[in-house]
Amino acid sequence: MQTTTFMKKTLCATAVSAAMVSMSLPALADSWRGWNIHPPGYPNTEALEAFAENVAEKTEGRVEPQVYNNAVLGDQSDAIEQTRSGALDFANFNMGPMGPIVNETNVLSLPFIFSSVDHMHEVMDGEIGQRFADALAEKNLIALSWFDSGARSLYNTSHPVNTPEDVEGLKIRVMNNDLYVEMIEAMGGNATPMSYGEVYQSLKTGVLDGAENNYPSFESSNHYEVANYYSLTEHLIIPECLCIAKSSWEALSEEDQKIVREEAIKASEMQRQLWVEGSKESRQIVEDAGVEINEVEDKSAFQAKMDPVYAGFIEENPELEDLINAIRSSN
Ligand code: GTR
Numbered sequence: 011m012q013t014t015t016f017m018k019k020t021l022c023a024t025a026v027s028a029a030m031v032s033m034s035l036p037a038l039a040d041s042w043r044g045w046n047i048h049p050p051g052y053p054n055t056e057a058l059e060a061f062a063e064n065v066a067e068k069t070e071g072r073v074e075p076q077v078y079n080n081a082v083l084g085d086q087s088d089a090i091e092q093t094r095s096g097a098l099d100f101a102n103f104n105m106g107p108m109g110p111i112v113n114e115t116n117v118l119s120l121p122f123i124f125s126s127v128d129h130m131h132e133v134m135d136g137e138i139g140q141r142f143a144d145a146l147a148e149k150n151l152i153a154l155s156w157f158d159s160g161a162r163s164l165y166n167t168s169h170p171v172n173t174p175e176d177v178e179g180l181k182i183r184v185m186n187n188d189l190y191v192e193m194i195e196a197m198g199g200n201a202t203p204m205s206y207g208e209v210y211q212s213l214k215t216g217v218l219d220g221a222e223n224n225y226p227s228f229e230s231s232n233h234y235e236v237a238n239y240y241s242l243t244e245h246l247i248i249p250e251c252l253c254i255a256k257s258s259w260e261a262l263s264e265e266d267q268k269i270v271r272e273e274a275i276k277a278s279e280m281q282r283q284l285w286v287e288g289s290k291e292s293r294q295i296v297e298d299a300g301v302e303i304n305e306v307e308d309k310s311a312f313q314a315k316m317d318p319v320y321a322g323f324i325e326e327n328p329e330l331e332d333l334i335n336a337i338r339s340s341n
Contacts, residue, residue: 039071039073040072040073040258040261042062042073042075042076043076043078043099044062044098044099045078045081045083045084045093045100045102046080046101047102048227049230051230052230053285053287054250054281055079056281057278058077058277061273062075064276065270065273069266069269069270072266073266073270083098085205087110087186089103091111094111094151095150095255096150096257099255100258101252101253102157102250102253103251104185104248105118105248105249106119106185106186106246106248107186108251109187109188110186112146112148112149113145115142115146116323116327117330117337118248119246120316120323120334121245122313122316123334123337124247124341125341126247127158127161129340129341130247131156131249133337136340138333141333146253150255150256151251151253151254152254153252154251154253154254155251156250156251156252157278157285158249158282159249160225160226160285161244161246161247162223162244162245162248163222163223163224163240164221164222164243165223165228165234165239165301166219166220166221166237167213167216167219167220167237168219168239170304171239171306172304172306173308174197176241177198177199178198179198179200180199180200181220182201182218183202183203183213183218183220184201184203185203186203187203189319189323192318193245193246193316193319196318204218206227209221210231213233213237214236220237222243225289226285226288226292228296229295234299234301235299238300239302240296242303242306243309243312244309252277252278254270320334
């Protein structure tokens with residue numbers, strides 16, 4: 011039989027992969043599936059991809075993380091459950107949809123709890139942040155580092171928002187957490203909890219009048235194409251975790267745990283840097299596309315509306331009052 015070039019190449023490739031398989035046999039790679047809601051190029055995506063690459067390299071292939079972007083593995087609430095059960099190995103989660111599962115994290119969803127993004131980082135990187143990490147660990151999620159998610163502001167399809175009266179009657183999408191329903195209703199709007207991936211179409215067809223998010227998400231989700239008014243209410247500053255499934259974490263050797271932890275911290279440093287740049291770029295993109303951005307002169311009018319939200323929360327969770335006070339007084 012004549013050996014064609016194609017056959018030679020195939021034989022050669024087979025020999026090479028057989029050699030590679032035998033070379034990697036002693037250390038069976040642990041393939042990790044990672045959930046990510048954002049598209050390629052987004053600050054969080056870049057940081058998660060660097061995390062995956064560095065972990066694979068530093069563990070010499072013992073752990074091979076792979077990031078699945080654009081929420082292809084399920085919406086956020088679903089992915090949290092999948093990570094808790096170990097069906098997914100790691101993820102970048104916003105603490106908003108975490109509230110219904112890890113009650114303590116609802117404190118981070120109280121409107122205006124942090125006075126600035128810097129304040130949020132200080133708190134999360136310190137002892138109080140560890141308290142949240144402990145609460146997550148009890149629910150099988152190992153939070154190794156905290157990402158930035160900026161400040162969330164309201165946007166809508168019809169007019170600039172300057173006062174709570176401007177929110178009246180607007181149908182606003184919120185993340186899956188009852189606290190946000192209370193928050194929007196306290197502002198005078200109608201809240202609709204909905205998963206992120208459904209918002210664009212709902213804004214376009216008028217099922218929703220608006221939503222709320224930071225600049226990078228407002229831009230990358232293309233919501234700005236249909237909602238032209240972005241008003242800087244900055245009512246929520248919510249941290250995000252790089253979380254590992256407890257079962258995946260416990261399956262690691264001590265040496266590999268150390269590597270994964272270090273890389274998660276490096277990934278958060280990278281994400282925070284990219285975030286600053288990315289937020290400016292996203293703001294520019296939406297402005298260039300004709301979005302009207304307005305400062306909200308008197309945010310205290312919005313803050314005052316939140317008093318009953320706090321009162322109701324503390325009444326239901328008296329054990330969390332000291333945590334709220336600790337955050338507020340840490341500023
Ligand atoms: C983004 C956040 C996502 C997701 C999204 C949303 O800012 O990074 O994890 O929570 O908002 O509004 O659902």
